[in-house]
Amino acid sequence: MAPKYLQVAGQIESDIIHHVYQKTNKLLTEDEYAVKYQVSRNTVRKAIDILVNKGYVYQVQGSGVFIRNHHNRGHVNLERLQGVTNDFSDRLVENKLLDFKLIEADEDLAVNMGCKAGTSVYYVKRLRYVDGDPFSIETSYFNKDLVKYLDENIVKKSIYNYLRNDQKLAIGFADRIIGADYLTSEQADLLGLKANDPALVVDNTVCLTNGAIFDYSQSVHHFKHVKLLKVSNMKGS
Amino acid sequence: MAPKYLQVAGQIESDIIHHVYQKTNKLLTEDEYAVKYQVSRNTVRKAIDILVNKGYVYQVQGSGVFIRNHHNRGHVNLERLQGVTNDFSDRLVENKLLDFKLIEADEDLAVNMGCKAGTSVYYVKRLRYVDGDPFSIETSYFNKDLVKYLDENIVKKSIYNYLRNDQKLAIGFADRIIGADYLTSEQADLLGLKANDPALVVDNTVCLTNGAIFDYSQSVHHFKHVKLLKVSNMKGS
DNA sequence: AAGTGGTCTAGACCACCGT
DNA sequence: CGGTGGTCTAGACCACTTC
Numbered sequence: 001m002a003p004k005y006l007q008v009a010g011q012i013e014s015d016i017i018h019h020v021y022q023k024t025n026k027l028l029t030e031d032e033y034a035v036k037y038q039v040s041r042n043t044v045r046k047a048i049d050i051l052v053n054k055g056y057v058y059q060v061q062g063s064g065v066f067i068r069n070h071h072n073r074g075h076v077n078l079e080r081l082q083g084v085t086n087d088f089s090d091r092l093v094e095n096k097l098l099d100f101k102l103i104e105a106d107e108d109l110a111v112n113m114g115c116k117a118g119t120s121v122y123y124v125k126r127l128r129y130v131d132g133d134p135f136s137i138e139t140s141y142f143n144k145d146l147v148k149y150l151d152e153n154i155v156k157k158s159i160y161n162y163l164r165n166d167q168k169l170a171i172g173f174a175d176r177i178i179g180a181d182y183l184t185s186e187q188a189d190l191l192g193l194k195a196n197d198p199a200l201v202v203d204n205t206v207c208l209t210n211g212a213i214f215d216y217s218q219s220v221h222h223f224k225h226v227k228l229l230k231v232s233n234m235k236g237s
Numbered sequence: 238m239a240p241k242y243l244q245v246a247g248q249i250e251s252d253i254i255h256h257v258y259q260k261t262n263k264l265l266t267e268d269e270y271a272v273k274y275q276v277s278r279n280t281v282r283k284a285i286d287i288l289v290n291k292g293y294v295y296q297v298q299g300s301g302v303f304i305r306n307h308h309n310r311g312h313v314n315l316e317r318l319q320g321v322t323n324d325f326s327d328r329l330v331e332n333k334l335l336d337f338k339l340i341e342a343d344e345d346l347a348v349n350m351g352c353k354a355g356t357s358v359y360y361v362k363r364l365r366y367v368d369g370d371p372f373s374i375e376t377s378y379f380n381k382d383l384v385k386y387l388d389e390n391i392v393k394k395s396i397y398n399y400l401r402n403d404q405k406l407a408i409g410f411a412d413r414i415i416g417a418d419y420l421t422s423e424q425a426d427l428l429g430l431k432a433n434d435p436a437l438v439v440d441n442t443v444c445l446t447n448g449a450i451f452d453y454s455q456s457v458h459h460f461k462h463v464k465l466l467k468v469s470n471m472k473g474s
Numbered sequence: 475a476a477g478t479g480g481t482c483t484a485g486a487c488c489a490c491c492g493t
Numbered sequence: 494c495g496g497t498g499g500t501c502t503a504g505a506c507c508a509c510t511t512c
Contacts (some may be wrong), residue, residue, distance in 0.1 A: 003500060029478060040502045045479085058410055060447050061479045062509035075414060078315070078467050146485095173295055176467040177312060180417040180437040180460040198435035198460075200417040210297050210491095223417040223435075230315050230413040230467065240481060267498060277483045282498085298498045299490035447510095472499095480508070489499070 008037050008047035016056050016067060018073070027057060027065040054079050055231035075229035081160065081174055082204065091131050097156050098137075098190075099125035102144065112205070113143055114213045120144035124155050129189050133225055134191045140217035147214055172209035178202050178228065191222045198223045245274050246286035246319060253293050253304060264302040277353065291316050292468030312466035318397065318411055328368050334393050335374075335427075336362040337355065349442070350380055351450045357381035361392050363399045364427050370462055371428045377454035384451055409446035415439050420457070428459045432472065 002010075011026065021027060028036070033044040048065060051057050055077065059065050060066045074088075103123050110117040122142040128135045140159070142150060147163060163169040178201070199219035199220050206215040239247075249264065270281040285302060288294050292314065296302050311325075340360050347351060347354040360378040365372045377396070379387060379454070384400060391399045400406040415438070422432035436457050443452040 005500080020406065031478080040504095042503090043501060046500090052410075055412070058444070058448055059479065060510080062477080063447075063511075064478065070412070078415075080470070081469060081471060129369060171471045173471060174469045175292070176305070176469065178315075178415060178437070178465040178467065179463070180435040180458075183434055196433075197417055198417040200415070200437075207295070210300075211295055211303060221417075226416065227287060228380040230415065232316070232411045234318060234408045234410060242481080268497080279484090280482060283481090296498065297491080299496075300492075301497065382492095475512085477511080478509085481506085483505080484503100486502080489497100489502085491495105491497080493494080493496100 004037075004039050005043050005046035005050070008033065008039060009046060009050040011037070011058065012047060013051060013054075016051070021067055025067050025069075027067070029064065052233060053231070056228070075227045078176070078228050078230045081171070088130055094132075095156055096127040096129070097124075097152060098127055099123065099207075100150075100155055102150055105141070109141060109216070112213075113141060113216045115143055115145070122147065122150045124150070124159070126155070130225070134222055135225055136219045136221040137190055138217060138219045140215060143212075144215050146208065146212060147155040169214070170209040171214075172207050172211070174204060174206040176202055176204050180223075185228055187220055191220075193222065199226070200226055202228075238318060241274075241276050242280050242283040242287070245270065245276060245281060246287040248274070249284060250291075250293065252287070258304055262304050262306075266301065267391070289470060290467070290468070301394060310466075312464045315413070315465050315467045318408070325357055325367050330368075331366040331369075332393055333364040333366070334361075334389060335364055336360065337387075337389055337392055342378070346378060346453070349450075350378060350453045352380055352382070359384065359387045361387070361396070363392070367462070371459055372462055373456045374424055374427055374456040375454060375456045377452060380451050383445065406451070407446040409444050409448070411441060411443040413439055413441050417460075424457055428457075430459065437465070439465075440459075 013023065017223065027048070030041050030048070033047075034041045037044070048057070048059070052059060055068060057065050057067055086109070098179055102120055105113060105119045105121050106114060107117050110119065113119070113121070119167070120230050121144055124140045124142070126138045128138060147169070148167070150159070164171060179197050181191055181201050183191070183195060183197045183199045187199065188195045196197045197225060200223050202219045202221065204215065204217045205213055207213050245283060249270070252258065264285070267278050267281045267285070270284075271278045274281070285294070285296070289296060292305060294302050294304055338360050339357055342350060342352060342354055342356045342358050344354050346358065347356065348358070350358065351454065358381055361377045361379070363375045365375060384406070387396070397408075418436050418438050420428070420432060420434045420436045422428055424436065425432045425434060437460050439456045439458065441452065441454045441456070442450055444450050
């Protein structure tokens with residue numbers, strides 16, 4: 001059973017997506033949601049906080065909660081892991097499996113994954129397409145002590161959906177380090193670009209709720225097709 | 238008077254930075270902070286939420302709040318606007334003013350700033366250095382209807398510190414769109430790189446608490462010196 | 475002055491971690 | 494089992510916007 005504030009957030013999010021508030025461009029008041037969903041006002045506020053952080057709305061004290069217009073322009077929202085699968089749910093996301101094997105972590109990888117050298121890790125290399133265009137090259141490592149099982153069929157689809165829904169993995173938090181770099185000629189071939197073209201590179205470190213690193217990965221994105229979106233809230237600084 | 242949860246968050250943040258919890262790598266319990274600061278537990282939780290979002294700590298139900306080890310590696314934390322000034326407070330941040338003038342917004346700029354064409358906007362172009370290395374080229378536009386005054390002296394220092402502290406501007410939220418692109422030869426000269434080298438490009442749209450856009454800017458970052466950091470929390474999806 | 479979001483409290487009960 | 498974080502409530506009062 002999902003907590004109430006998530007249920008309420010989901011309902012309101014669905015309303016926004018289906019343009020229920022298009023006339024006023026404004027949500028209902030907190031008190032109105034409290035009555036509507038039979039929850040306390042604090043629970044409503046927690047739900048709205050989630051929508052604020054996802055970039056759907058902004059709050060103005062004394063006035064209301066307003067819908068943000070330029071929310072979706074094909075950007076990958078950094079607020080969600082699993083960006084491509086979520087943000088492009090209305091587009092065709094495909095994966096081409098380039099490599100898949102079980103290996104032992106060397107010294108460098110062990111440092112990045114916070115494990116001992118020699119630990120068994122799944123190695124997955126995929127080329128991801130959106131609407132038929134090459135989108136990014138994703139090289140991932142999964143600690144086998146934590147991710148007990150993977151196979152080619154799973155890996156061709158959404159790995160995270162499997163880990164969360166089937167393996168019931170308690171995914172907690174992630175660091176992402178974002179930079180730019182040259183494309184190697186091999187990467188350029190895969191993405192349909194030229195060697196030394198720019199690349200948008202994201203290093204991911206993903207942890208379980210108990211802090212253990214189960215996934216370390218690097219995504220090399222097509223610089224023309226991929227823009228990341230970060231929405232920030234200045235409250236709390 | 239800052240709200241209590243911000244004060245508490247500031248205190249604990251300071252404790253973390255000064256290695257008060259180094260022995261255990263763990264914060265005090267929520268109840269202990271509630272007693273220590275004479276606030277309710279909910280206020281403590283709100284303070285800790287801020288530290289979670291800033292990437293200082295992570296929470297484990299039933300166990301405690303733990304400090305994250307690899308927090309600072311010279312990255313620009315996307316959780317804060319004013320990244321360079323904050324994240325590199327222990328390093329030398331300098332600005333070279335390349336251009337500064339009052340102009341009228343053309344059609345394109347007006348669209349980006351949500352204002353009418355012909356609106357007066359300050360135009361600021363700066364080259365930013367960290368520890369003497371060229372770091373990024375920042376091209377900014379400020380709506381003069383909202384940012385009443387700027388001059389060369391202010392612009393050579395931290396614009397945001399001035400707007401927040403002196404002009405008491407109520408800064409609310411921001412969108413950032415992150416991508417990679419080629420460097421132009423002019424940009425390459427400024428950054429000490431070569432034309433067509435990669436660049437990490439960030440477009441900013443910054444709004445007041447009432448939703449009005451007061452700042453639109455583009456930062457072109459040195460791809461070797463700049464990495465952005467995003468910490469994510471999987472709670473609430 | 476009325477409406478609406480922002481802060482804060484005190485307390486209840488649940489879920490999970492560790493011993 | 495006790496300790497600790499997670500969810501939720503009902504209500505009070507403040508700050509800001511709108512009229």
